[in-house]
Amino acid sequence: MEVQIYKEGKSSGMANLPDELFAVAKLNRHLVHEVVRAYLQNQRKGTQSTLSRSEVSGGGKKPWKQKHTGRARAGSTRSPLWRHGGVIHAPKPRSYRTDLPGSKIRVALTHALSAQAKAGNIVVSELPALKDAKTKLVSAWLKKLSFPLKTLVVVDKMQENLAVAARNIPDFEWIEYKHLHPYHILNAKKIVLTPEAVKCL
Numbered sequence: 791m792e793v794q795i796y797k798e799g800k801s802s803g804m805a806n807l808p809d810e811l812f813a814v815a816k817l818n819r820h821l822v823h824e825v826v827r828a829y830l831q832n833q834r835k836g837t838q839s840t841l842s843r844s845e846v847s848g849g850g851k852k853p854w855k856q857k858h859t860g861r862a863r864a865g866s867t868r869s870p871l872w873r874h875g876g877v878i879h880a881p882k883p884r885s886y887r888t889d890l891p892g893s894k895i896r897v898a899l900t901h902a903l904s905a906q907a908k909a910g911n912i913v914v915s916e917l918p919a920l921k922d923a924k925t926k927l928v929s930a931w932l933k934k935l936s937f938p939l940k941t942l943v944v945v946d947k948m949q950e951n952l953a954v955a956a957r958n959i960p961d962f963e964w965i966e967y968k969h970l971h972p973y974h975i976l977n978a979k980k981i982v983l984t985p986e987a988v989k990c991l
Contacts, residue, residue: 791907796915796935805914807907811991814904818897822905822972825898828888829973836884843868843876895971902972903981912981914988917945923954928962942978944970946986967991 791812795805807813843849849868856863870878906912918931932941940961945952947966956962965974967990975981983991 791904793907793910794913796913798916805988807912807914807988811900812903812907812912814901817901817905821894822898822901822976825890825895825971826973826976828890829971831886831888834886836886838881839883840877840880842878842880843870845880846874846876849875898972899970899975902975906975906978906981911979912983914983914985917943917949917952917984920949920951920955923951925955925958928952928955928959932959932962937982938979940977940979941982942974942980943982943984944987944991945984946990 791807791809792804793807793812795802843866846868849866853864853867854861864872866872867875869875903912915935918927920927932939939959941963943952943956943962943964944967945964949964952964956964963974963978967987970991
């Protein structure tokens, strides 16, 4: 698979990327969907909680006698049908975690990379020279390359200046190659791979 390569903010030809990662012949959309769905589920904290009728304070006494009042029978003022009553089938803290084999995630990653490469959304580029952690330097780099703000930069190792300079840019993300997930690939409009990250991948 050939993609554009940029150097010093200008296009400098095409780069050959390995077909086994960026040119999978038959994409398995169901597999990618399963992996992305599991990732999003694993981000949920599962801390939501409301009170059921057994947990709401009060309501220990029967409001009125069973018969001969002309009103509907009632056993507690904390019935879910009453104001200030409990919640029917109240949500409680639980885990939403879904574990998948690492092999599935790796295969889905190759399919996500291939889909974005076929769409022309993957390029190879060197990072801008950041002597200082300035947001305007990263913004100018993106503007010079005509990249959208929703860009994902994949690097080989932690870039302190890039992390500080880019944290104020909305929708701009960077990630180390070892933490790359199909969700990150599909959630970006443009994926920029550094030459070092390509070798690591």
